Amino acid sequence: MTQSVVVQVGQCGNQVGCRFWDLALREHAHVNKRGLYDEALSSFFRNVDSRNNDGVCGVGGRIQHLKARAVLVDMEEGVVSQILQGPLREVFDSTQLLTDVSGSGNNWAVGHMTYGSAYGELIMDKLRKAAEHCDCLQCFFLIHSMGGGTGSGLGTRVLRLLEEEFPDVCRIVTSMYPSAEDDVITSPYNSVLAMKELTEHADCVLPVENQSLVDIVNKISLLSHGAKPGLTIKRDSTVISGQGGLCGAEKPFDAMNNIVANLLLNITSSARFEGSLNMDLNEIAMNLVPFPRLHYLVPSLTPLYTLADVSVPSRRLDQMFSDAFSKDHQLIRADPKNCLYLACALMLRGNVHVSDLRRNIERLRPSLPFVSWNQEGWKTGLCSVPPVGHSHSLLALANNTCVKPTFVELRERFTRLYRKKAHLHHYLHVEGMEESVFSEAMSSLSSLIEEYHHLDATKARLIPDAPRLHIAR
CATH class of the missing domain: 1.10.287.600 (Helix hairpin bin)
Structure with missing residues (x-):
């Protein structure tokens, strides 16, 4: 079994990462009823109890002897301190945390150059230690924002360090892009400076726009108050499932972070669970990136909530495939059907048959314009374990020119x-x-x-x- 390490940089990166670890533990606890340390858990967690393998994962995601394969970095200590006071405090090894107190002042240069130089070797030591705990290191997941100083500046400095130290290990980056109404006046500077680093040093980038997340959360909020029978959103749905590892009152962006965490759950599902068509994480870059610089993959996630009527007729399954190619389910505002596909991956979870997958690809193919030299540019994965509260889910990753606008x-x-x-x-x-x-x-x-x-x-x-x-x- 291969392992991956998650690197969380900055306030946003740590908040999203915290949601990922909370939801991942819930998934493993839901599947691993006896709470034994197994290969699925070892992909993103290590067992620090050498005595035996019993009782490492309890009901509801509560853990006793698990440590996340993670490195947490922030130049302000607020969010990491919150995590260490919350229900996930035992999940993180204290030697894998690095904080400062003054922050980067929304300045890419401070994060990239000042803190990058001051803490670069210390961060590298923590990354090496995380890698040494892996039997077969497959991938680094970096989570950061583009608009602030630490996420954009120090985040991309860490990305460069990863390439220098582990050139053969895949680097998949989840980047949170600010909206045009962002309250950080210097966010365009920070984002463009970070873009150069992402283009040169990442293997894949999953761009996520704050405005798209706001639109999705607002849409779900409207649905949850809808009067139609059967359209009540369940309390254990993807978006409405609590804030997990952070303490304190729930905030508006918790639901937004939850969506991004579910993107990470889906992309890592084949690495964490068995399936009839498991997709190796390295295969994402291998199959979806025909040109090294054009590695920005548009993520689309469905369903984004669980309706009260949970029956799954074939018609609803087909609708899920259609939704994955609609603008309403994309985590970036774009129109892929009017642009060009270089390649596309479909990562399915739950009780979905290969025949359903092939049938829907054939149904959708005529409406999706692919480049002439890659008409068969589909990569597919089937994981048998669905997200908690869902019967099935689908993540589409499209390498599409629609990112240009x-x-x-x-x-x-x-x-x-x-x-x-x-x-x-x-x-x-x-x-x-x-x-x-x-x-x-x-x-x-x-x-x-x-x-x-x-x-x-x-x-x-x-x-x-x-x-x-x-x-x-």
């Missing part, structure tokens, strides 16, 4: 600030930071946008018989 909008917001040199002095006062770093980041983003534009042009037949993108050697 998001990047174009980000570049425009960056340009509006940079043209006036607004707030630039906060960055240039940081040791090691030069204005050329901004221009290089802008150039990298523009080049990425142009590569997607080139592919879109082949769909529109603006370039007849267009060759594949040139890959620099």
